[in-house]
Amino acid sequence: MTEYPHIVGIGGTTRPGSSTEMLVRAILAECGARGAETTMFAGAELLALPHYNPGDPTRTDGQRALVDAARRADGFVIGTPGYHGSVSALVKNAIDLLEDTRTDDARVYMDGCPVGLVVSAAGWQATGVTLSALRDIIHALRGWPTPIGIGVNTIVQRPFDDEGRIADESIAGAVRMQAGQIMDHVSGTRMRKQAV
Ligand SMILES: Cc1cc2nc3c(=O)[nH]c(=O)nc-3n(C[C@H](O)[C@H](O)[C@H](O)COP(=O)(O)O)c2cc1C
Numbered sequence: 001m002t003e004y005p006h007i008v009g010i011g012g013t014t015r016p017g018s019s020t021e022m023l024v025r026a027i028l029a030e031c032g033a034r035g036a037e038t039t040m041f042a043g044a045e046l047l048a049l050p051h052y053n054p055g056d057p058t059r060t061d062g063q064r065a066l067v068d069a070a071r072r073a074d075g076f077v078i079g080t081p082g083y084h085g086s087v088s089a090l091v092k093n094a095i096d097l098l099e100d101t102r103t104d105d106a107r108v109y110m111d112g113c114p115v116g117l118v119v120s121a122a123g124w125q126a127t128g129v130t131l132s133a134l135r136d137i138i139h140a141l142r143g144w145p146t147p148i149g150i151g152v153n154t155i156v157q158r159p160f161d162d163e164g165r166i167a168d169e170s171i172a173g174a175v176r177m178q179a180g181q182i183m184d185h186v187s188g189t190r191m192r193k194q195a196v
Contacts, residue, residue: 004037005186008069010094011079011118012043019120019152019159023175024079026166027116027150030179031075036186039069041094052096059100067100071107074189075114075182076143082121082130087137095137110143114185116178117149120159127151146181150174 009028012021021042028038048062059067070076080091087095098109115138121127128151135145152159152171161167166175 004035005031005074005183005190006069006072007031007036007038007075007077007182007186008073009038009040009042009077009079010046010066011041011077011091012046013081013088013090014043014047018043018081019154020079020081020118022160022164023118023120023150023152023171024077026175027077027118027179027182030176031077031183034179034183036075036183039073041066041069043090046090046094049093049097052093052099054099063097063100066094066097070098070110071101071104073110073113074186075116076110077116077118077178077182078134078138079118079120080130080134082119082123082126085126086130086133092137095141098141109141110138111141112189113143114146114182114189115143116146116182118152119150120152120154122153122155124151124153127153144185146178146185148174148178148181150178 009024011024012018032038080087117134119130131149131151138145166172
């Protein structure tokens, strides 16, 4: 574990100005303001990852970078758009790559890590069901979804202004609260580890 908590963000779409990516970055920035080192894997990096293939052990530089960052992570922020009622293939492909850590001695998957979750969709139904699906995925990876999950409905909410600042106070509040929960959980995990 590094001196500063390391929080890894994974999320976004290939769309310029992706609201999913901007939300993940906003949460990472709040974690950074609370003392975290952060690493972001956004739409461009996710698009460059080959399809995860369990039968092919070769890895690209991009795949290695993501797995290395995940191994050094104390916490995560995962953001996805709601695509056809669930997590996008781009984001799920990156998550599937964490299978590379399944036999690690130090830590498997996201075991014990707080994980902030964000969904951006064009309706409340996809926002809700996608957030729920993402929580189930994180449980499968032994991560701890924070109590605050963030769902943004881009049809009725305008999350960012033209300068890229959060334009909606309820979203800003949720971003601050989720970042606080991630950082509090990291501190708690560290204290418990030191006590053992
Ligand atoms: C292939 C595709 C499927 C989508 N499916 C849904 C959906 O099922 N429900 C919904 O509310 N929005 C859906 N959307 C809209 C996106 O979730 C929405 O525009 C989201 O805010 C995009 O995130 P971004 O700003 O990060 O690109 C879909 C968009 C695309 C391109």
